[in-house]
Amino acid sequence: MKRYVKRMLFVVVCVTFLMGGQATADVTKYKVPVISDFTGSWAQLFKAWIPMQKAVFAWWNDEVGKGLGVELELKHYDGRYDSSVIASMWPGILSECKPIIALGGGGADVAALQQRLPKDKVPVIYGTATYGYGWLPDQWLFQVRPTYVQEWAAALMWYINKHPEKKPVKIAFLSCQIAAALDLVNGIEKYTVEVLEPKGLAKIVAKEFTDVNPVDVSSQVRKIVDAKADMVLGIVTPAMSSAYIKACGLYGTNIPTIGSPHHTIWAFGAAMKTYEPFEGHLVVAAHAPTTDDTSKAYGYFKLLVDKYQLGKDQYNPYTMMALNQSILAVRAVEHAAKKVGAKKLNGQAVYDALIGGPYTEQELMYTLPTLEFTKDAPFCTKNLLVAIETVKDGKYMPVSKEWVPVPTDIKKW
Numbered sequence: 005m006k007r008y009v010k011r012m013l014f015v016v017v018c019v020t021f022l023m024g025g026q027a028t029a030d031v032t033k034y035k036v037p038v039i040s041d042f043t044g045s046w047a048q049l050f051k052a053w054i055p056m057q058k059a060v061f062a063w064w065n066d067e068v069g070k071g072l073g074v075e076l077e078l079k080h081y082d083g084r085y086d087s088s089v090i091a092s093m094w095p096g097i098l099s100e101c102k103p104i105i106a107l108g109g110g111g112a113d114v115a116a117l118q119q120r121l122p123k124d125k126v127p128v129i130y131g132t133a134t135y136g137y138g139w140l141p142d143q144w145l146f147q148v149r150p151t152y153v154q155e156w157a158a159a160l161m162w163y164i165n166k167h168p169e170k171k172p173v174k175i176a177f178l179s180c181q182i183a184a185a186l187d188l189v190n191g192i193e194k195y196t197v198e199v200l201e202p203k204g205l206a207k208i209v210a211k212e213f214t215d216v217n218p219v220d221v222s223s224q225v226r227k228i229v230d231a232k233a234d235m236v237l238g239i240v241t242p243a244m245s246s247a248y249i250k251a252c253g254l255y256g257t258n259i260p261t262i263g264s265p266h267h268t269i270w271a272f273g274a275a276m277k278t279y280e281p282f283e284g285h286l287v288v289a290a291h292a293p294t295t296d297d298t299s300k301a302y303g304y305f306k307l308l309v310d311k312y313q314l315g316k317d318q319y320n321p322y323t324m325m326a327l328n329q330s331i332l333a334v335r336a337v338e339h340a341a342k343k344v345g346a347k348k349l350n351g352q353a354v355y356d357a358l359i360g361g362p363y364t365e366q367e368l369m370y371t372l373p374t375l376e377f378t379k380d381a382p383f384c385t386k387n388l389l390v391a392i393e394t395v396k397d398g399k400y401m402p403v404s405k406e407w408v409p410v411p412t413d414i415k416k417w
Contacts, residue, residue: 031069031070031073031074031075031346032073032346032347032349033075033076033077034074034075034076034077034104034337034349035078035079035100036076036078036101036103036104036105036107036333037080037081037103037106037107038054038057038079038081038106038107038109039081039083039090039106039107039108039109039113040053040080040081040082040083041082041083041084041085041109042080042082042084043082044082044083044085044086046109046110049322050109052320052323052326053322053325053326054080055313055314055315055323056308056314056318056323056326056330057078057107057326057329057330058078058312059314060308060326060331060334061076061330062312063307063308063311064076064334068334068338069334072338072341072342073341073346074337074338074341074346076337078107081093083109083112083113083116085109085112087113088116090113090117091117094116094117094120098124103351104126104340104349104350104353104354105126105127105128105129105333105336105337105351105354106126106127106129107128107129107329107330107333108128108129108130108145110132111135113128114130114138114145117145118143118145121143121145122142122144124351125144125350125352125355127144127145127146127336127351127355128144128145128146129145129146129148129329129330129332129333130145130146130147130148130329131148131149131326131327131328131329131330133147133149133150133151133152133155133264133289133290134147134149134152134381134382134383135151135152135183135187135188136187136190136191136417137183137187138151138382139382140381140382141380142379143381143382144355145382146332146358146377146383147382147383148290148291148328148329148332148372148375148383149289149328149383150290150383150388150410151191151383152264153187153188153191153192153195153414153417154290154388154410154411154414155264155289155290155390156188156237156262156288157195157410157411158388158392158408158409158411159262159286159288159390159408160173160192160200160206160235160237160262161205161411162286162392162403162408163235163260163262163286164200164205164206167234170234171204171205171206172200172201172205172206173206173207173235174206174208174209174231174232174233175196175206175207175208175209175233175234175236176208176228176231176233176236176237176259177192177193177210177212177236177237177238178213178214178221178228178236178237178238178239178244178248179212179213179214179237179238179239180213180214180215180240180241180244181213184240185216185240188237188240189237189238192237192238193208194417195414196208198415209231210227210228210231210233212224212225212227212228214244214247216240216241216243216244217241217243218243218247219247220247220250220251221247221251222254225251225252225254225255226251226255228259229255229257229259233259234260235260235261235262236248236262237261237262239261239267239268240263240264240267241267242267242271242272242275244267245261245271245272246272246275248261249272249281253281258281260284260285260286261282261285261286262285262286262287262288263285263287263288264287265287265288265289265294265324266321268282268287269282269285269287269393269400270287270294270320270321270400271321274320279395279398279399280395282400283395283397283398284395284396285394285395286392286393286394286403287321287392287393287394288390288392288393288408289321289324289390289391290373290388290389290390290391290410291324291328291371291372291391292324292370292391293392293393293402294320294321295401295402296402299370299405300370301369301370302319304370304371305318305319327371328368328372331368331369331371331372332363332368332372332375335363335367335368336354336357336358336363337349337357339357339358339361339363340353340356340357343356358377359379361375361376361377362374362376363375363376373388373389374387387409388409388410388412389407389408389409389410390408390409391407391408392404392408
């Protein structure tokens with residue numbers, strides 16, 4: 005009898021153990037819609053994003069999700085970068101995915117979804133910087149970077165501090181008359197006139213405009229040269245950048261620019277196989293520089309290459325946008341799951357987790373500085389930091405191993 009009881013106890017223990025193992029392996033799956041562009045004007049950019057998005061989510065599912073009982077499955081939708089197409093697709097996406105979070109592509113889906121998201125209770129994550137007209141409270145879209153103006157102003161202040169002999173630094177604009185570009189010009193102009201000029205730090209000496217994809221800007225650059233500009237801002241496409249460099253060569257000058265990483269130095273270098281024409285120029289973004297292969301951010305990327313089938317060339321300003329939005333998205337789900345449980349995740353829980361941060365630099369795998377969101381803006385407004393890159397002796401490189409602070413006196417424009 006005693007032997008029988010012992011055997012039964014042994015069986016009970018084994019069954020309990022096995023049931024416990026099954027409970028641990030019980031994973032709740034959630035579909036995460038991704039607004040992409042396979043056939044529209046930005047298809048090439050989105051093509052570069054997709055492998056990075058898949059790699060980050062696969063890594064998180066393996067390393068974190070299993071332990072939480074959560075699996076995230078990406079579902080890409082071709083919105084053709086067309087607001088009307090995305091708006092028509094969205095009800096079907098809601099029905100099919102019942103999303104707790106989504107990844108956005110850019111301005112087209114912002115225009116289509118921004119007003120709907122609070123009602124639909126789906127937070128959407130973006131890897132790009134913000135525009136001034138998006139600086140609004142109570143948003144359900146979240147940007148990993150502040151406004152382009154805040155990023156550019158940080159680089160401008162860095163340049164001013166490095167060149168005291170040029171104060172006031174003479175600023176010229178070379179831009180185009182589309183809403184996004186005008187927003188950047190207006191923001192920097194307001195900051196310069198209201199803050200920098202009264203302090204004797206900078207002044208605007210020229211403002212020129214061209215097409216989005218110009219062939220020649222020599223007449224505009226001639227006026228900038230005649231105005232004796234020290235720095236040019238406003239270039240927002242690789243075509244503008246290439247035309248600007250060509251015009252500088254025509255006049256035997258090289259006035260440095262401040263731009264975003266995917267618009268100037270990297271894009272030109274990828275096409276021309278040299279960075280030398282951009283000697284002394286600057287690019288800036290609120291994410292880790294892609295020119296430092298000794299950084300912790302690059303170490304994380306290398307892990308994705310080794311284990312999740314990324315190519316070694318997929319660490320660049322294009323793919324960094326996808327990496328950034330993806331790492332914040334999975335961490336937001338992680339925060340929410342730890343609070344409400346794997347089976348009770350929904351959009352409201354993830355939104356609350358985003359607002360409830362912070363998300364540390366370590367959590368974000370050192371690709372972003374620490375982020376702390378509030379309801380005041382769709383981007384972090386506290387302790388903003390950027391990375392600045394330049395070309396020195398023909399080599400594309402960071403200006404510093406450290407983050408550079410964003411000026412705290414920038415107001416809405």
